[in-house]
Amino acid sequence: MELCHPAICQTGCNFPVICFHPYLKVDIETLDYNHYLPLFFDGLSETAHPYAFLARQGAEDLLDHGGDKILPVIPQLIIPIRNALNTRNHQVMCTTMKVLQHLVRSGDKVGEALVPYFRQILHIFDLFKDKKTKPSGVVRSHLQKPENIRELIPETLELLERTGGNDAFVHIKIMVPTYQSCVAYSP
Numbered sequence: 001m002e003l004c005h006p007a008i009c010q011t012g013c014n015f016p017v018i019c020f021h022p023y024l025k026v027d028i029e030t031l032d033y034n035h036y037l038p039l040f041f042d043g044l045s046e047t048a049h050p051y052a053f054l055a056r057q058g059a060e061d062l063l064d065h066g067g068d069k070i071l072p073v074i075p076q077l078i079i080p081i082r083n084a085l086n087t088r089n090h091q092v093m094c095t096t097m098k099v100l101q102h103l104v105r106s107g108d109k110v111g112e113a114l115v116p117y118f119r120q121i122l123h124i125f126d127l128f129k130d131k132k133t134k135p136s137g138v139v140r141s142h143l144q145k146p147e148n149i150r151e152l153i154p155e156t157l158e159l160l161e162r163t164g165g166n167d168a169f170v171h172i173k174i175m176v177p178t179y180q181s182c183v184a185y186s187p
Contacts, residue, residue, distance in 0.1 A: 028061065033069040034076065037062050041080035044096050045087050052095070059099050063106040070107050077103070078117045085124040093128065094147035097156045104163050111163025115171055118160070122175035129153045129176065158182040 040062060043055025063070065084096040100121075104111045114121075128149055157179055161168045169181050 028065045029067075031062070033062065033066055033073050037066070037070070037073050038076040038080060041077050041099070042083070044080065044099060045084040045089075045092055047089060047092060052091075056095055056099060060102055063099075063102050066106060068107070070103070071109055071113055074110065074113045074117075078120055082120050085121060088124070088128075090149055091147070093124070094149055094152055097149075097152045098147075101156055101159055104159055111160060111168070112165045114160065115164045115168050118168075118171040118175055122157075122160075122172065125153050125157065126176045126178075129178070154179075 037059070040055050040058035043051060044059065046052045046055055081096060081100060084092050087093070104114065130150070157172055157176060161172055161181065161183055164171070169183065172179050
């Protein structure tokens with residue numbers, strides 16, 4: 001897949017927008033993941049359109065094509081993930097959890113690499129796992145699934161447990177005491 005060459009554009013927002021020049025083509029696999037993946041993850045805390053869309057789409061595209069380039073960048077993604085979850089904005093949190101799920105599915109050892117960082121990113125899950133959300137007045141298309149934070153939290157925790165190895169459950173249980181394991185362990 002080819003993308004146009006990225007260039008940082010000046011905006012009035014905290015998220016530097018990556019603009020793609022139509023004549024300069026660069027293969028997505030040749031992009032510097034140490035630079036661009038944290039940049040897009042940092043943009044997950046944006047709420048204004050089109051910045052929120054660009055951040056999510058950019059992160060997902062890089063995760064789709066990253067392969068082995070993703071694992072070494074994980075430590076740089078923790079602060080942007082934590083910051084996005086700490087906004088306590090329903091939409092930002094839902095988007096971040098979906099991208100976190102995408103991150104975990106993007107490689108074999110990614111779930112295990114996230115386990116040491118659970119203390120930094122899962123504390124907010126405990127606060128919102130039982131929170132009732134009011135139905136929004138936003139009209140959604142029939143193709144767009146409504147986002148429910150109460151469904152996304154257990155879904156994300158279960159995925160983290162399944163992919164995080166033997167220690168994942170213990171680390172999740174420390175941060176979310178009411179979490180019940182989804183993996184059957186044999187004695």
